[in-house]
Amino acid sequence: MLWSNDLDEAVRKAQVLVEALNWIRRFRGKYVVIKLGGSTLEDRDAINKFLTDVIFMETVGMHPVIVHGGGKAINKAVEAAGIESRWVQGRRYTDPETLQIATDVLAHEICSSLVQEIERQGAQAIGLHFDSENSLIAEKLILKDDSGNPIDLGAVGQVSRVNCDLIKEKCRSGLIPIIPSVGLDENGNRYNINADTAAAAVARDLEVEKLVFLSDVSGIYLDPNDPETLQSHLTIGRVRELIADGTISSGMIPKVEAALEALDVGVHKVHIVDGRKPHTVLLEIYSNTGIGTEIVQ
Numbered sequence: 132m133l134w135s136n137d138l139d140e141a142v143r144k145a146q147v148l149v150e151a152l153n154w155i156r157r158f159r160g161k162y163v164v165i166k167l168g169g170s171t172l173e174d175r176d177a178i179n180k181f182l183t184d185v186i187f188m189e190t191v192g193m194h195p196v197i198v199h200g201g202g203k204a205i206n207k208a209v210e211a212a213g214i215e216s217r218w219v220q221g222r223r224y225t226d227p228e229t230l231q232i233a234t235d236v237l238a239h240e241i242c243s244s245l246v247q248e249i250e251r252q253g254a255q256a257i258g259l260h261f262d263s264e265n266s267l268i269a270e271k272l273i274l275k276d277d278s279g280n281p282i283d284l285g286a287v288g289q290v291s292r293v294n295c296d297l298i299k300e301k302c303r304s305g306l307i308p309i310i311p312s313v314g315l316d317e318n319g320n321r322y323n324i325n326a327d328t329a330a331a332a333v334a335r336d337l338e339v340e341k342l343v344f345l346s347d348v349s350g351i352y353l354d355p356n357d358p359e360t361l362q363s364h365l366t367i368g369r370v371r372e373l374i375a376d377g378t379i380s381s382g383m384i385p386k387v388e389a390a391l392e393a394l395d396v397g398v399h400k401v402h403i404v405d406g407r408k409p410h411t412v413l414l415e416i417y418s419n420t421g422i423g424t425e426i427v428q
């Protein structure tokens with residue numbers, strides 16, 4: 132027999148499921164791109180809980196696609212090889228040795244371990260990259276300095292096209308695609324790509340419902356030292372003001388710039404949530420109270 136407290140708890144759980152029902156119906160059959168960054172990838176327990184959320188999404192009919200980076204792991208691996216990383220406008224200068232290390236870490240270590248963990252939890256995933264089935268078609272990224280002269284970044288690329296047919300075919304077969312931020316050009320050359328921009332390109336080409344960035348903060352703050360100043364809802368215009376007045380700085384800049392690009396080309400909503408806290412993705416998507424920052428048109 133259930134005691135009154137147990138019954139209240141059971142009813143509360145049922146209410147959570149009913150609340151989720153509306154969102155599950157709304158998002159069934161829709162694509163969502165989730166970008167996993169270096170800071171989140173450092174916490175194994177958080178990653179495993181996040182992957183449970185992704186499996187939940189797939190099970191209730193949404194099509195989650197994971198795009199990941201791994202900047203911190205690449206830092207460690209290049210340091211161990213005696214190479215000093217050099218950053219140009221937020222991108223890692225990528226010489227041939229760095230490229231080999233970065234692509235190994237991204238595709239053979241991180242992507243493979245994400246696929247394995249999803250399989251361990253009883254679902255199916257597939258890595259879509261250069262040495263299996265490539266999904267990011269890339270070209271060399273040419274940035275300019277203040278005088279308009281091209282800067283040499285080595286093998287740093289940008290996504291020119293996404294193989295959406297391949298990604299959709301995998302989703303339709305019940306697989307969760309995992310895409311590391313490495314691309315191949317038409318001649319088979321590999322490129323190291325900033326993972327925030329890679330995720331935005333996949334979101335753009337797949338015409339997704341949502342793009343979610345997992346980070347090591349709860350979202351965008353007005354004062355980065357005060358969690359009380361978390362902004363739960365921002366428009367593109369307001370985000371531009373916050374970049375201009377310096378409120379948004381450092382690693383948050385490429386993330387929000389990628390977010391704005393995705394919104395400009397039709398992605399409905401971008402979310403930034405804390406990847407270190409359990410189940411933030413589920414709460415952001417399947418409950419009435421989002422817990423990070425959402426950015427809309």
Ligand SMILES: Nc1ncnc2c1ncn2[C@@H]1O[C@H](COP(=O)(O)OP(=O)(O)O)[C@@H](O)[C@H]1O
Pocket residue numbers: 168169170171345346347348350351352353354355378379380381382383384386
């Ligand atoms: N206004 C802001 N609100 C929240 N975080 C900010 C803000 N401005 C800068 N940041 C910084 O951006 C960082 C997130 O970017 P980054 O380190 O590149 O994340 P990731 O590795 O998850 O991609 C935060 O840890 C924080 O230090």
Ligand SMILES: CC(=O)N[C@@H](CCC(=O)OP(=O)(O)O)C(=O)O
Pocket residue numbers: 167168169170199200201202203205221222223233287288312323324325326327
């Ligand atoms: C060109 C370039 O800078 N590529 C990034 C790719 C990984 C990445 O972006 O990882 P995070 O999402 O963890 O930052 C790098 O080499 O670190």
